Amino acid sequence: MTLPPQSLIYLDHNATTPVDPAVREAMMPYLAGEFGNPSSGYPLGIRAREGVEHAREEVAALLGCAPSEVFFTSGGSESNNTVLKGVVDFRNPEKCHIITCAVEHPAVLNPCLFLVELGAKVTILPVDGLGRVDPEAVEKAIEPRTRLVSIMLANNETGTFQPLAEISRITRAKGVLLHTDAAQAVGKIPVDVESLGVDFLSVAGHKLYAPKGIGALYVREGKSVTPLIHGASQERGLRAGTENVVLAAGLGAACRVARERMEGDLEGMKAMRDRLQEILFEGIEGLVLNGDPEKRLPNTLNVSVPGLEGAKILSGLQGLMASTGAACHEDRVSMSHVLSAMKVPERVAMGTLRLTVGRSNSMAQVEEAGRMLVARVQEMRNEKEP
């Protein structure tokens, strides 16, 4: 693994991941002699095409689908935009209804707002205190013109899983398409498009140890969308543009590595995350866990220290890299839309830390991070109430 210097502890794997050495290795030929255009008919081009198709097979193997159901994109945001805009008939947007939920990523919510501006109807379902959508609410929201339900697999901030399999039973019964933004789930937990029952699924390479700038979209055989990028006939007409051979090869390798390491990674992440959680809850009085304590990503810990500012906690710990859940301005707190939808009180939300472990971590690092955080909170509390 490409580790940050020993003195640094990276606990922000949901923001992005280091590039796996096997991923880098898979990319190198295409940065050197194998520079052909996959559309060219001579061997140099054919080998580039074969590289892309081999990568497609690796992605398909991780998702449990056919390679012909995998389309490469520039990342999770493009995958999401492709589905959300691609199911709408722009000539008659008002005839289209999309159902999503309040804790989705901006790459789902903002395309939806764009569609609303065009005249489409979008229902944004609420979530409960753990950040979960109620499948019954999905069912009730479906109307004759409902074209798509888009519900994420796991939340990027809290790690909370959505009840996708239950939702897919409903959408299938009603004949409605189902999309899931699985950017945070793929590579961290087993993701199988059949058991999920989804029609579309978005993958973001840089969340699973491939570089930023590559993603994939699963499109179930027999389903289709209008392309977001029109042009030449690459990706069987779904996505124009000369193939990103280098990064596709990287994503393929990342998916292979994720498949091979899945069981060990899952257990290892969970052990580190649980240990971190234990240290923090033992050492910090009044600490709040955000998200579903059980049904969540094995690497994600989202906690709040009521009354303190998350950014100030972290700014005192230069060696620790992590995220917060709110930004404090002079006169107000701007809470993440996820915590807001979960109705986390402002005084709690302002002290939120998102700590996400990954392959760059060791148990020793995580324990060190836990001790640092406990000491830092104690120090800040002492300063506050001397």
Next chain:
Amino acid sequence: MTLPPQSLIYLDHNATTPVDPAVREAMMPYLAGEFGNPSSGYPLGIRAREGVEHAREEVAALLGCAPSEVFFTSGGSESNNTVLKGVVDFRNPEKCHIITCAVEHPAVLNPCLFLVELGAKVTILPVDGLGRVDPEAVEKAIEPRTRLVSIMLANNETGTFQPLAEISRITRAKGVLLHTDAAQAVGKIPVDVESLGVDFLSVAGHKLYAPKGIGALYVREGKSVTPLIHGASQERGLRAGTENVVLAAGLGAACRVARERMEGDLEGMKAMRDRLQEILFEGIEGLVLNGDPEKRLPNTLNVSVPGLEGAKILSGLQGLMASTGAACHEDRVSMSHVLSAMKVPERVAMGTLRLTVGRSNSMAQVEEAGRMLVARVQEMRNEKEP
């Protein structure tokens, strides 16, 4: 330069280019320790953001614009789609008129066809026998609802330049936006957005020795488009998605190298191309030059051997990589839309070869390629008329 094996001669630089070693070198840090997310506020993230911003400066320097006018995309196709769809109000597509021409790349023509389906009006102007648009025809086509003129800078097949500066004088006088797909021009000739007078300009990284999967869009200060990819606020809200740090760094380096090498590259390409042209015209009776003999890219040679099949000429020369201009099927010839728009007769078009030199070539290679092609054509003609 990453050269193909010595026995191979790559004359297809308009299809794609090898990755320059300086480009690869600029990318490597971001494939190793510098894996941060540019949106993260700690030093690892800040350095990634600085890498992207440094690359943006390099692109801007090559185009003669401000860094704030450069937006990274996944490539030329996305850049073109962003402009063409981004200037249209999808709520009132019928109020929008776009003017383009018949020899544009599919990444311009196909988005236009999509817009026509939505109700927009698109005028596709014809070209003359050299592949040039008449600026007067542009002027005549402009009507009150004309929103955009999109005319390429140099054609990918023939290399023919379009009279962009003349067209921009017209569009500016009429208050119409001007876009140019400069995918084939950037890196081969000096491209300056001010002297061209364009409002939008598309760049494709892999045409100038950066990898496939990265591009840029120039958007003149004060002009704007609706994003193609909605989501988080990357690229100042114009293009959502975690930045492709690795390939952006590569494109930045490619632009720097192109700027540094421009004068020498331009002369060198032209010398090789002209020598190749000379050898072919000396050795092949009846050879036809397609495109403008003077006003064209310095690296591009598009010629036709009437009566022979381009693909068959090349298939007999395993060491030579180049493109054709038509595909022959059992009962018909499918000519490239560019040659078709130039009214090249079918018997001529079927024998078209696109030979595009670049940094991977030496003069000796090009002369060898010329001799091989002359001998091959002679051989085929002898077989035909024994």
